[in-house]
Amino acid sequence: MNSLRRTIALFGGTFDPVHFGHLRMALELKVALEFDEMRLLPSHQPRHRQTPGVSSEHRRQMLALAIRDCPQLAMDDRELRRGGATYTVDTLEELRAELGDSVSISFCMGLDSLLTLTTWHRWQRLLELAHLVVVTRPGWHLPGEGEVAELLSKHSGEQHHLREQASGRIVVREQTLLPISATRIRELIARGHSPRFLLPDAVLEYIEDKRLYRTAAEGGC
Numbered sequence: 001m002n003s004l005r006r007t008i009a010l011f012g013g014t015f016d017p018v019h020f021g022h023l024r025m026a027l028e029l030k031v032a033l034e035f036d037e038m039r040l041l042p043s044h045q046p047r048h049r050q051t052p053g054v055s056s057e058h059r060r061q062m063l064a065l066a067i068r069d070c071p072q073l074a075m076d077d078r079e080l081r082r083g084g085a086t087y088t089v090d091t092l093e094e095l096r097a098e099l100g101d102s103v104s105i106s107f108c109m110g111l112d113s114l115l116t117l118t119t120w121h122r123w124q125r126l127l128e129l130a131h132l133v134v135v136t137r138p139g140w141h142l143p144g145e146g147e148v149a150e151l152l153s154k155h156s157g158e159q160h161h162l163r164e165q166a167s168g169r170i171v172v173r174e175q176t177l178l179p180i181s182a183t184r185i186r187e188l189i190a191r192g193h194s195p196r197f198l199l200p201d202a203v204l205e206y207i208e209d210k211r212l213y214r215t216a217a218e219g220g221c
């Protein structure tokens with residue numbers, strides 16, 4: 001017999017810098033899937049991509065400013081505090097040890113991340129520790145064959161499983177993403193243009209105050 005349990009969601013990223021695409025996605029998932037907690041999880045040193053443009057401390061400060069007036073969103077900065085290479089499996093093992101076996105943990109990701117899942121460090125362990133919530137854009141297709149397709153069919157789940165089970169399901173959710181990327185924001189600033197209205201004003205003020213991402217030109221708004 002399944003029992004109802006506390007549900008904690010994690011939304012991981014480099015957040016270099018955090019923008020409205022991330023914040024909107026996290027908030028919509030929290031509300032739609034009725035998570036008790038939604039934690040944004042900044043990664044320290046992602047192994048699968050270039051070193052972030054600014055320090056972990058700057059990224060932590062920007063995220064804190066972005067969510068300071070939004071009680072539905074929280075930050076979990078354990079990956080920054082742990083230091084070293086960032087692997088999701090280490091974070092989930094740490095959280096399991098802390099929260100126990102009964103709490104439901106969901107790691108949220110875009111479909112593009114799911115498609116690379118079998119390259120992640122110790123990826124087979126991930127579904128023993130957590131559920132995966134995969135966001136697809138309307139009209140996008142899930143893979144029909146291959147390792148990820150097999151994983152999807154073996155672990156396929158529905159929203160109610162996120163409260164009934166602690167881990168082990170993949171829940172796919174269709175959601176429209178705002179067309180914003182951190183890459184575009186960094187490029188705008190480096191060219192002396194303003195990224196205003198793509199990210200919270202408090203984050204923009206921090207970027208301007210600390211003169212972040214200005215590789216070549218000066219700008220502001």
Ligand SMILES: Nc1ncnc2c1ncn2[C@@H]1O[C@H](COP(=O)(O)OP(=O)(O)OP(=O)(O)O)[C@@H](O)[C@H]1O
Pocket residue numbers: 012013014015016020021022025108109110113177178179180181182183184
């Ligand atoms: N516009 C967006 N809307 C919703 N989710 C997004 C958006 N952009 C990125 N994400 C998701 O946010 C998480 C963290 O992404 P990340 O920090 O790499 O942001 P990014 O804007 O894609 O950055 P970069 O351009 O530097 O790659 C990932 O799961 C990614 O799929």
Ligand SMILES: O=C(O)c1ccc[n+]([C@@H]2O[C@H](COP(=O)([O-])O)[C@@H](O)[C@H]2O)c1
Pocket residue numbers: 011012013014015041043046048049086087088089109113119120121
């Ligand atoms: O653990 C891994 O090997 C791993 C490989 C790729 C991505 N991740 C995690 O997936 C999340 C999104 O990554 P990214 O690059 O889209 O920001 C972030 O929390 C990363 O730490 C984790």
